[in-house]
Amino acid sequence: MSPEKKEPEAVSTLRETILSKIISEEMAGKREFSVMTRLSTEFIDILDALVKLEIFKSRSEAVAALLMKTILADMDLYKQLKEQADKLGELQDTVKTLALKTVRD
8 A cells, every 4th residue: 555545444443353353463474485376266356355345455465364364273283283294204204214224235
Protein backbone atom coordinates (compact mmCIF):
# COMPACT_ATOMS: atom_id res chain seq x y z
CA MET A 1 0.00 0.00 0.00
CA SER A 2 1.43 3.39 -0.97
CA PRO A 3 2.28 5.86 1.84
CA GLU A 4 -0.27 8.41 0.66
CA LYS A 5 -3.13 5.86 0.66
CA LYS A 6 -4.31 5.20 4.21
CA GLU A 7 -6.02 1.96 5.11
CA PRO A 8 -9.57 2.58 6.43
CA GLU A 9 -9.82 1.87 10.17
CA ALA A 10 -12.60 -0.71 9.67
CA VAL A 11 -10.46 -2.65 7.20
CA SER A 12 -7.46 -2.43 9.51
CA THR A 13 -9.50 -3.64 12.49
CA LEU A 14 -11.09 -6.47 10.46
CA ARG A 15 -7.67 -7.55 9.22
CA GLU A 16 -6.16 -7.47 12.73
CA THR A 17 -9.10 -9.39 14.20
CA ILE A 18 -8.94 -12.12 11.58
CA LEU A 19 -5.17 -12.43 11.73
CA SER A 20 -5.20 -12.61 15.53
CA LYS A 21 -7.66 -15.50 15.34
CA ILE A 22 -5.53 -17.32 12.77
CA ILE A 23 -2.00 -16.79 14.07
CA SER A 24 -0.26 -15.13 16.97
CA GLU A 25 1.57 -11.85 16.45
CA GLU A 26 4.82 -13.65 17.29
CA MET A 27 4.29 -16.20 14.50
CA ALA A 28 3.24 -13.57 11.96
CA GLY A 29 6.75 -12.11 11.92
CA LYS A 30 8.45 -15.46 11.36
CA ARG A 31 8.08 -15.73 7.60
CA GLU A 32 11.70 -16.45 6.73
CA PHE A 33 11.51 -18.82 3.75
CA SER A 34 9.77 -18.79 0.42
CA VAL A 35 7.91 -21.90 -0.76
CA MET A 36 6.49 -22.21 -4.25
CA THR A 37 3.29 -24.18 -4.77
CA ARG A 38 0.66 -24.80 -7.40
CA LEU A 39 -3.01 -24.36 -6.56
CA SER A 40 -6.24 -24.84 -8.43
CA THR A 41 -8.14 -21.88 -9.84
CA GLU A 42 -10.76 -22.36 -7.14
CA PHE A 43 -8.20 -21.80 -4.37
CA ILE A 44 -6.57 -18.89 -6.19
CA ASP A 45 -9.98 -17.23 -6.55
CA ILE A 46 -10.52 -17.56 -2.79
CA LEU A 47 -7.06 -16.18 -2.01
CA ASP A 48 -7.69 -13.29 -4.41
CA ALA A 49 -10.99 -12.55 -2.66
CA LEU A 50 -9.24 -12.44 0.71
CA VAL A 51 -6.67 -10.03 -0.73
CA LYS A 52 -9.34 -7.91 -2.43
CA LEU A 53 -11.19 -7.65 0.91
CA GLU A 54 -7.85 -6.53 2.41
CA ILE A 55 -7.93 -9.33 4.95
CA PHE A 56 -4.48 -10.28 3.70
CA LYS A 57 -1.95 -8.13 1.88
CA SER A 58 -1.05 -10.84 -0.61
CA ARG A 59 -1.72 -14.42 -1.65
CA SER A 60 1.56 -15.32 0.00
CA GLU A 61 0.50 -13.86 3.34
CA ALA A 62 -2.86 -15.65 3.14
CA VAL A 63 -1.30 -19.04 2.37
CA ALA A 64 1.31 -18.59 5.12
CA ALA A 65 -1.31 -17.63 7.72
CA LEU A 66 -3.68 -20.44 6.82
CA LEU A 67 -0.89 -23.02 6.77
CA MET A 68 0.41 -21.81 10.14
CA LYS A 69 -3.10 -22.07 11.57
CA THR A 70 -3.40 -25.64 10.30
CA ILE A 71 -0.08 -26.73 11.79
CA LEU A 72 -0.52 -24.83 15.06
CA ALA A 73 -3.90 -26.51 15.58
CA ASP A 74 -2.08 -29.88 15.86
CA MET A 75 1.40 -28.73 16.82
CA ASP A 76 2.09 -31.72 19.10
CA LEU A 77 1.34 -34.12 16.27
CA TYR A 78 3.55 -32.20 13.83
CA LYS A 79 6.39 -32.10 16.38
CA GLN A 80 6.12 -35.88 16.77
CA LEU A 81 6.19 -36.30 12.99
CA LYS A 82 9.28 -34.11 12.77
CA GLU A 83 11.01 -36.09 15.53
CA GLN A 84 10.29 -39.35 13.70
CA ALA A 85 11.53 -37.89 10.42
CA ASP A 86 14.74 -36.79 12.18
CA LYS A 87 15.23 -40.32 13.57
CA LEU A 88 14.60 -41.77 10.12
CA GLY A 89 17.21 -39.41 8.67
CA GLU A 90 19.75 -40.56 11.26
CA LEU A 91 18.97 -44.21 10.48
CA GLN A 92 19.34 -43.58 6.75
CA ASP A 93 22.73 -41.95 7.35
CA THR A 94 23.86 -44.96 9.40
CA VAL A 95 22.74 -47.40 6.71
CA LYS A 96 24.52 -45.39 3.99
CA THR A 97 27.71 -45.33 6.06
CA LEU A 98 27.57 -49.09 6.61
CA ALA A 99 26.84 -49.75 2.94
CA LEU A 100 29.75 -47.54 1.88
CA LYS A 101 32.05 -49.32 4.34
CA THR A 102 30.94 -52.69 2.93
CA VAL A 103 31.66 -51.59 -0.64
CA ARG A 104 35.10 -50.22 0.30
CA ASP A 105 36.19 -53.34 2.25
